[in-house]
Amino acid sequence: MPSLIDLMLEGRQVQHHSPWPRSVVLAPVWNFAASELAHGRWSLLGLWGETLGVHMAIMDEQTAEIAVISLDCPDRSYPSISKHHPPALRLERAIQDLLGLSAEGTPDPRPWLDHNRWGTHFPLGDHIDALSQTSPYRFLPAEGDGLHQIAVGPVHAGTIEPGHFRFTASGETVVRLEERLGYAHKGIEGLMIGASVERAAQLAGRVSGDSTVAYAFAFSRAAEAALQLVVPDRATWLRALLAELERLANHLGDIGAICNDASFALMHAHCSVLRESVLRASNAAFGHRLMRDIIVPGGVTHDLNDDGTEIIQAALDNIRLRFPALVELYDITASLQDRTVDTGVLKPSLARQYAAGGYIGRASGRSFDARRTLAYPPYDSLHFEVPVLNEGDVNARVWIRIREVEQSLTLIDQILDRLPEGPMGTHAAHRPEPREGMAIVEGFRGDVLVWLRLQDGRVERCHLRDPSWFQWPLLEAAIEGNIVADFPLCNKSFNCSYSGQDL
Numbered sequence: 001m002p003s004l005i006d007l008m009l010e011g012r013q014v015q016h017h018s019p020w021p022r023s024v025v026l027a028p029v030w031n032f033a034a035s036e037l038a039h040g041r042w043s044l045l046g047l048w049g050e051t052l053g054v055h056m057a058i059m060d061e062q063t064a065e066i067a068v069i070s071l072d073c074p075d076r077s078y079p080s081i082s083k084h085h086p087p088a089l090r091l092e093r094a095i096q097d098l099l100g101l102s103a104e105g106t107p108d109p110r111p112w113l114d115h116n117r118w119g120t121h122f123p124l125g126d127h128i129d130a131l132s133q134t135s136p137y138r139f140l141p142a143e144g145d146g147l148h149q150i151a152v153g154p155v156h157a158g159t160i161e162p163g164h165f166r167f168t169a170s171g172e173t174v175v176r177l178e179e180r181l182g183y184a185h186k187g188i189e190g191l192m193i194g195a196s197v198e199r200a201a202q203l204a205g206r207v208s209g210d211s212t213v214a215y216a217f218a219f220s221r222a223a224e225a226a227l228q229l230v231v232p233d234r235a236t237w238l239r240a241l242l243a244e245l246e247r248l249a250n251h252l253g254d255i256g257a258i259c260n261d262a263s264f265a266l267m268h269a270h271c272s273v274l275r276e277s278v279l280r281a282s283n284a285a286f287g288h289r290l291m292r293d294i295i296v297p298g299g300v301t302h303d304l305n306d307d308g309t310e311i312i313q314a315a316l317d318n319i320r321l322r323f324p325a326l327v328e329l330y331d332i333t334a335s336l337q338d339r340t341v342d343t344g345v346l347k348p349s350l351a352r353q354y355a356a357g358g359y360i361g362r363a364s365g366r367s368f369d370a371r372r373t374l375a376y377p378p379y380d381s382l383h384f385e386v387p388v389l390n391e392g393d394v395n396a397r398v399w400i401r402i403r404e405v406e407q408s409l410t411l412i413d414q415i416l417d418r419l420p421e422g423p424m425g426t427h428a429a430h431r432p433e434p435r436e437g438m439a440i441v442e443g444f445r446g447d448v449l450v451w452l453r454l455q456d457g458r459v460e461r462c463h464l465r466d467p468s469w470f471q472w473p474l475l476e477a478a479i480e481g482n483i484v485a486d487f488p489l490c491n492k493s494f495n496c497s498y499s500g501q502d503l
Contacts, residue, residue, distance in 0.1 A: 002032075003063075003065070004059075004063075007023075010025055010026075016433065016434065017436040017437070018226060018436070018438075020067055020438060021067050022070060023070070024071070026071075027071065027078075030056075034079070034085060037058065037087075037088075038084040041060070044088055044470075046451065046465040047081060050099070057438070057451070064374065068438065073101050080106040083103075086473070087354045090473065091469060093112035094112050094113050096109070096112075097112055100122035100125040112181075112182060113181075113185050113502065113503070115137075115182055123190055142176045151165075151167075152487075154183045161497075163180070163181050163498050164180035165178075167487070169484055172483040172484055174479050174481065174483070174487070175480070183498070184498045184502040186499070188204075188464065189461075189462060192204075193460065195458065196458060196459075197459065198296065201216060201223070204219035205219075206292075207503070208466060208497045209290060211445065212291065214448045216294070218448045218450040219439075219450045220297045220298070220439075222450040226452065226453070227431060229298055229426060231298065231425070232423045232424065235424050236378050237415055238303070240378050240411070241304070241312075241412060241416070244411045244412050245412070248278050248409070248412070251359075251401040251405050251444060252323075253272065255402065255405075256268040256275070257492050258489065258492050258493050261492045262339035262340060262489055267326060277315045296425070298427060299424050303424050312416070316409055339394075340398060340489070342393050344493060344494075345391070345478060346364045346392040346474055352366055356471055357446025357467045358445045359404065359446075361446065362386065363392055363393075363397040365388060367388045369386045382415070394490060394493040397493040397494070431456070432455070434454070448466060449464070450463070468496035468501040
């Protein structure tokens with residue numbers, strides 16, 4: 001059986017693509033890769049397009065080898081990957097909407113991001129002007145006696161991103177859930193074309209607000225790979241500190257919010273206080289509650305002084321003091337366990353098929369964590385565990401978050417103890433020739449992928465893939481057989497990003 005590296009040798013190697021290889025292949029090789037994905041030997045990391053071509057990032061999970069294969073599309077079509085491997089489906093639909101490249105043999109040709117409200121078709125391709133109009137979206141049919149539909153969203157109660165959920169139910173039992181997203185489409189990838197590296201880094205940090213550090217981190221590492229930049233040690237360690245603070249704040253918020261959706265507001269209140277303490281410490285130490293625009297290509301823009309270190313340590317001490325009692329409260333509250341245990345079960349086989357990252361994948365037996373599997377600095381020299389459970393229910397996703405809170409506390413301690421002295425950054429030198437880079441960084445939801453091409457300090461093309469692309473479809477599977485009233489609980493336990501998926 002050919003390896004991933006053997007597959008790369010079948011095509012034309014692309015120069016100046018780092019750190020993993022990219023090869024332009026022919027249709028038979030493209031189809032062979034689809035077959036390997038379908039049989040579970042490889043995992044799909046990303047699928048995106050350009051004006052006359054498509055790219056696919058794939059990984060061999062046994063060896064952690066990663067590669068990008070590309071296929072030219074002179075006739076504006078390419079063999080469908082989703083025909084063989086369902087996780088590619090929404091990515092193919094997005095390529096059609098944004099570039100007008102059609103996937104031959106796709107099982108679902110419906111639009112995904114385009115709601116006929118843009119005033120144009122194929123904004124990253126031919127850019128064909130079109131009248132904005134509202135047309136019905138064809139939801140998939142469900143047949144059976146006594147079935148009824150419940151439409152929820154896209155506008156929801158409270159401050160929440162927009163998304164439409166179409167339930168088909170038999171009584172209170174969900175038979176099918178179909179999601180309709182794209183309402184938060186911002187055109188980020190279009191805005192990046194022609195932007196300076198500095199401006200593009202800012203845009204990357206605004207793809208999904210709760211993951212601004214993860215996106216800036218991934219974009220910067222991709223740009224540094226393309227430009228062959230060496231980041232100073234102090235900046236490398238500060239980046240990890242920022243990433244763990246972001247992870248800590250989000251996990252604390254999620255644990256409380258999940259309990260709140262199970263009508264246990266006490267946990268929500270206490271976890272919200274702890275989350276707020278992390279945000280305030282981040283603001284005091286780095287000048288922004290979400291630490292936005294701190295990570296940039298070449299380094300970081302804000303150093304950590306002694307006062308900032310003391311504030312962060314005080315916040316950590318407070319969490320260590322109060323969090324164990326909250327964990328015990330969660331564990332011994334029978335009414336809460338009754339709502340979370342065996343609810344919204346995601347089968348390990350589906351988590352593997354969709355290469356689900358973060359707490360969703362690790363709660364269903366998939367142990368992938370980019371910090372460990374790909375071991376980028378400084379995580380390659382830090383000690384931490386990757387918690388994994390197999391139950392795949394809401395309760396398991398809560399416990400993965402609890403264990404990751406504990407691991408982040410340990411990691412932050414190590415970072416602060418070992419933070420080296422030195423400069424915070426290097427200048428992002430411009431290169432006249434086209435250069436490409438890719439990076440995968442572990443955000444709090446899972447792995448964030450960024451691929452880009454730079455020339456003369458400008459972005460020619462950039463693709464940003466949120467982990468939610470592969471997690472949203474799994475929510476549809478996890479809710480089947482549950483009651484409608486448990487959807488908010490399941491949804492929050494997944495906590496997929498609307499904005500990150502909608503680009």
